[in-house]
Amino acid sequence: MLEYFPSLNDHNLPYPDTIHPIVVHFVIAMVLFAFICDLIGYFSRKSSFYEVSWWNMCFATLSIFVAIIFGQVEAGLAQPYEVVQPVLNLHTLIGWSLSGIIAAITAWRYILRSRNPNKIPITYLGVGLFLTSLVFFQIYLGDELVWVYGLHTVKVVEAVKEGILQ
Template sequence: MLGLLPPLNDKNLPWLDVIHPIIVHFVIAMALISVVFDLIGVITGRRNLFEVSFWNLLVATMAIFVAIIFGQIEAGLANPYGTARDILSLHSTIGWSLAGVLGLLTGWRFVVRQKDPNRLPVGYLAVDGLLAVLVVVQVYLGDKLVWVYGLHTVPVVEAARRGVLS
């Protein structure tokens, strides 16, 4: 199977640069803005924000699966070392959980929207808050993998290839 991939570059990837962070930034922005628009819509009574929130949530739900696909491929090529292994494992687990939460919220939101597009249940807003917390934790873990452990950076890849990291 690996023979089907092109040779790995200096970042240990078969393509020019990491793709997962590019896609996941769309998910982060759309998921968080969805929560923010829900809160502003509830507080101010501007119900048109619920429509914007719904469409952001829908696109975030679709995009997270693309982000997960690239994330899993790039994680498999990352050669994590030390504590980075545990952080990467937790990051992957929370990523799949986020996909589930986004899918659940989108389905719930679709049903709520059909019944009364001008109202959001309190339970929905609570899960909305959970979504925001999970996204913030994911951002922290992803940043730590790149900025602290340097996964897919040239110096770390070179050190791993030389056997310096374990």
């Protein structure tokens, strides 16, 4: 059965390089841009910014699930050593939580948009600020996994295979 699975490369992946960071950067950009558009629309009273924000949140909602799928696959293949495990677990927990939070905020936005597409309440901006803060914390954790702990870098993969890191 195992002969049907592709062999892993020196990044410990079945494909050339990590895909999760590529997809997740779209999610990050769309969520942050949606919040900026909401702020601009709120203070300038130009409802066209709300339309841009709405579509960014829709695509972010779909994209985060793709990012999570690749994140789960790549986390499973990372062979995380003991020191990195708590950071990876927190990053995973927040990632799954963000998928629900983003979907809920998008659903709320749909209701607001259905009632009045030219206005959003200040509480929605407060929730957007919370979401933005959570995204920045998630970015920090992801950066830590790559730049501090070196997940899927060739030297760390080799060190784990040789038993140097445990």
